[in-house]
Amino acid sequence: MKVCKFGGTSLASAEQIIKVCDIITSDPERRLAVVSAPGKRSKEDIKVTDLLISCAEKYIKTGEAVNEMNAVIARFDDIAKGLGLDGSITEVIAEDMKKRLSGPVTHEGMFMDLLKAAGEDNSAKVVAAYLQSKGYDAKYLNPKDAGLFLSDEFGNARVLPESFDNLKALNDYEGIIIFPGFFGYSKAGDVVTFPRGGSDITGSILAAAVCADVYENFTDVDSVFAANPNIVPDAKAISVFTYREMRELSYAGFSVLHEETLEPVYRKGIPVCIKNTNNPSAPGTMIVKERGVNSDHVAGIAGDVGFSTLYISKYMMNREVGFGRKVLQILEEQGLSYEHVPSGIDNMSVVLRTKELTEEKEKQVIEQIKNELSVDDIEIVPYLALVMVVGEGMRHTVGLAARATNALSKAGVNIEMINQGSSEVSMMFGVRANECDMAIKVLYKEFFN
Numbered sequence: 001m002k003v004c005k006f007g008g009t010s011l012a013s014a015e016q017i018i019k020v021c022d023i024i025t026s027d028p029e030r031r032l033a034v035v036s037a038p039g040k041r042s043k044e045d046i047k048v049t050d051l052l053i054s055c056a057e058k059y060i061k062t063g064e065a066v067n068e069m070n071a072v073i074a075r076f077d078d079i080a081k082g083l084g085l086d087g088s089i090t091e092v093i094a095e096d097m098k099k100r101l102s103g104p105v106t107h108e109g110m111f112m113d114l115l116k117a118a119g120e121d122n123s124a125k126v127v128a129a130y131l132q133s134k135g136y137d138a139k140y141l142n143p144k145d146a147g148l149f150l151s152d153e154f155g156n157a158r159v160l161p162e163s164f165d166n167l168k169a170l171n172d173y174e175g176i177i178i179f180p181g182f183f184g185y186s187k188a189g190d191v192v193t194f195p196r197g198g199s200d201i202t203g204s205i206l207a208a209a210v211c212a213d214v215y216e217n218f219t220d221v222d223s224v225f226a227a228n229p230n231i232v233p234d235a236k237a238i239s240v241f242t243y244r245e246m247r248e249l250s251y252a253g254f255s256v257l258h259e260e261t262l263e264p265v266y267r268k269g270i271p272v273c274i275k276n277t278n279n280p281s282a283p284g285t286m287i288v289k290e291r292g293v294n295s296d297h298v299a300g301i302a303g304d305v306g307f308s309t310l311y312i313s314k315y316m317m318n319r320e321v322g323f324g325r326k327v328l329q330i331l332e333e334q335g336l337s338y339e340h341v342p343s344g345i346d347n348m349s350v351v352l353r354t355k356e357l358t359e360e361k362e363k364q365v366i367e368q369i370k371n372e373l374s375v376d377d378i379e380i381v382p383y384l385a386l387v388m389v390v391g392e393g394m395r396h397t398v399g400l401a402a403r404a405t406n407a408l409s410k411a412g413v414n415i416e417m418i419n420q421g422s423s424e425v426s427m428m429f430g431v432r433a434n435e436c437d438m439a440i441k442v443l444y445k446e447f448f449n
């Protein structure tokens with residue numbers, strides 16, 4: 001069996017959904033399809049998930065969101081009409097939206113997830129209805145009925161291990177299953193979503209659970225390129241990446257695949273193929289366990305903004321047993337996870353995601369570290385970007401770091417931090433956020449031109 005996932009761009013309009021259904025039905029092995037919420041039809045358009053977030057925010061603030069709800073229903077109605085479906089599917093969606101928007105908000109995170117999930121849930125109902133209207137044996141399946149259980153971390157859920165056993169049964173269904181991505185249910189029965197872009201994760205979980213032959217991830221590009229094509233327009237198309245390379249690159253900014261996608265399929269050794277809904281005959285990019293490493297030492301270059309650095313210095317830090325543990329414990333108490341911890345004899349830097357750092361948490365962390373660890377200096381500096389050079393062949397190649405630093409310095413990009421060694425397949429450079437794109441461009445030129 002092939003598990004295929006279609007992203008928001010592939011579900012954005014009736015025209016796109018017809019392409020999706022043609023792809024599904026063109027191969028009898030494609031029996032399990034995961035769909036996202038309708039995405040942008042043009043650059044200026046708004047994704048349905050973003051409409052739903054605005055709707056939830058308005059309801060939380062004012063207790064009503066009729067206009068926002070109608071905007072969502074109108075998007076689906078437009079699609080249903082374009083697909084030639086009768087009005088009953090729009091009625092189902094309108095009822096569903098009204099139900100989600102009834103009653104008091106007892107928990108904001110929970111309510112937000114309930115609303116966000118409506119995009120994928122109703123998208124799956126529309127796709128299933130269209131396939132049925134064309135005479136196919138297709139059905140919408142709700143994640144609760146399938147047994148997809150998640151942790152109750154609203155907006156940031158992780159799959160619970162028992163889900164894999166539950167979902168195995170999907171193998172036995174003979175028709176086509178249309179499964180909404182992005183959300184599942186907590187053990188208490190509440191809707192919980194993955195982080196944004198998380199329909200990719202749903203697809204990977206299903207592929208692992210049914211031991212699929214391949215997990216096909218359909219998007220709007222012919223392949224994954226060696227750098228983000230929005231930054232390097234003529235970037236080289238890459239035909240094969242390893243799981244490790246793709247994990248590092250998606251962590252660092254290759255938004256084509258969510259960074260948490262690969263874990264379930266990696267464990268089962270299921271290959272992933274990124275393909276284009278608008279050009280399904282193009283071979284796409286394969287992601288596999290191993291690839292032959294030839295002269296392509298560097299496989300890709302990615303970068304992302306949105307990081308902050310906590311700088312701590314204390315004379316003789318190296319002699320203080322437990323110093324690092326105490327710093328990380330203070331972060332843990334504030335519910336903060338860390339990304340990287342480069343250190344020297346008398347200083348330690350901790351890289352954090354800026355979006356996790358509220359003003360209050362920042363104040364608490366600084367005060368606690370000052371009081372409990374008597375440090376000489378401490379500050380949190382925002383606007384850090386991490387740029388990664390990734391490739392399986394890098395560990396066997398001498399001089400790559402020198403080439404990278406040289407290229408950055410020639411372009412006048414100031415390197416704030418370097419981390420090499422914790423991963424055998426990557427080098428990480430911390431640069432100022434406003435120099436991120438420039439760093440990607442010069443590194444691409446150095447290693448690919």
Ligand SMILES: Nc1ncnc2c1ncn2[C@@H]1O[C@H](COP(=O)(O)OP(=O)(O)O)[C@@H](O)[C@H]1O
Nearest residue numbers: 007008009219220224225227228229254255256
């Ligand atoms: N290295 C890369 N290779 C290909 N696409 C990339 C890369 N980095 C970022 N992208 C972007 O990822 C987009 C596809 O991902 P996404 O917008 O999430 O699609 P979907 O709606 O299918 O989920 C592409 O249109 C492209 O702009």
Ligand SMILES: N[C@@H](CC(=O)OP(=O)(O)O)C(=O)O
Nearest residue numbers: 007008036049196197198199
């Ligand atoms: N619709 C959700 C989940 C998702 O995965 O979407 P997409 O496949 O369009 O990236 C979001 O916008 O975050």
